Amino acid sequence: MNDFWIACGHHLLDREAGGGLCVTDEFLKAYFVRPELVPPDEACPVERRLHRELLATPRRAVGADEIAAIADADARENWRLVLAVRDLLVRHPTLEAAYLATVRSGTNELPPLFVNQLVHVILRNALDGCDDPFVLRAAELFFRPQRILPQERALLLGDEEVVGGQSPTPVLSLMSMLGAVTDAELDVLSEGNADDYWHRSDHFDMAFDLTAGGR
Known part of the structure; x- marks a missing residue:
């Protein structure tokens, strides 16, 4: 477990x-x-x-x-x-x-x-015994203030303390790969990287996708 x-x-x-x-x-x-x-x-x-x-x-x-x-x-x-x-x-x-x-x-x-x-x-x-990183990331909303991260065709949330640098609109690590400058980099929690949540859960550094029709 x-x-x-x-x-x-x-x-x-x-x-x-x-x-x-x-x-x-x-x-x-x-x-x-x-x-x-x-x-x-x-x-x-x-x-x-x-x-x-x-x-x-x-x-x-x-x-x-x-x-x-x-x-x-x-x-x-x-x-x-x-x-x-x-x-x-x-x-x-x-x-x-x-x-x-x-x-x-x-x-x-x-x-x-x-x-x-x-x-x-x-x-x-x-939540002891929960094995679903998506449920745990959603639960963070109850005790960690979040910030909306505007992205085209997506509604994303990032931990406010993590993304609260000098940039008023932090971008995601995917955007930084395209040359964007940012004070904070986040990975969006997905099926492909969900296992990473377990060793990152105390860092609160995974964005949460609230886009309709998603996980």
């Missing part, structure tokens, strides 16, 4: 009897080692201690006064956001329950990035 979307961290999570995803300390630690949370050399002692202690005990309580004591304003905001995510995940029995609580609350203050990451790992669990 092919694996996919490894970077979402699904292998760090446990499963409950009903198949839902249960948060683990290892999954929480993956948030704390993100580059924006690793204290730089000039970080204050409060930030360094917080980072060190959360890596040792990812679920320990953190008060607002402790966050306020961090010297750097950007670091304070980063920690406030990631701890809000941590508390959300710990507060609910499964990641699926945490997601439902978030979207039903009507007061969601989490950045879209974190919501998309939650959807990403939930879909990875729901």
Whole structure:
């Protein structure tokens, strides 16, 4: 069985009897080692201690006064956001329950990035065992913003982050072969290259053909 979307961290999570995803300390630690949370050399002692202690005990309580004591304003905001995510995940029995609580609350203050990451790992669990790259590429639309790639006689979608270079209308690798200049090159997912999806799934670099009558 092919694996996919490894970077979402699904292998760090446990499963409950009903198949839902249960948060683990290892999954929480993956948030704390993100580059924006690793204290730089000039970080204050409060930030360094917080980072060190959360890596040792990812679920320990953190008060607002402790966050306020961090010297750097950007670091304070980063920690406030990631701890809000941590508390959300710990507060609910499964990641699926945490997601439902978030979207039903009507007061969601989490950045879209974190919501998309939650959807990403939930879909990875729901699609476990799927062997159709076209289904998986279509599922990316639920957690990866897309950009329409205008092409003659075709309606194509490309991952916005991948194609979001300086060119307002990125072209495909086929076009680059004809001498076009572009900031991003994508292959269109097709029957001929579908097997490539498995080793490229974490790169999000395959365009999706939505042309009527296609696969």
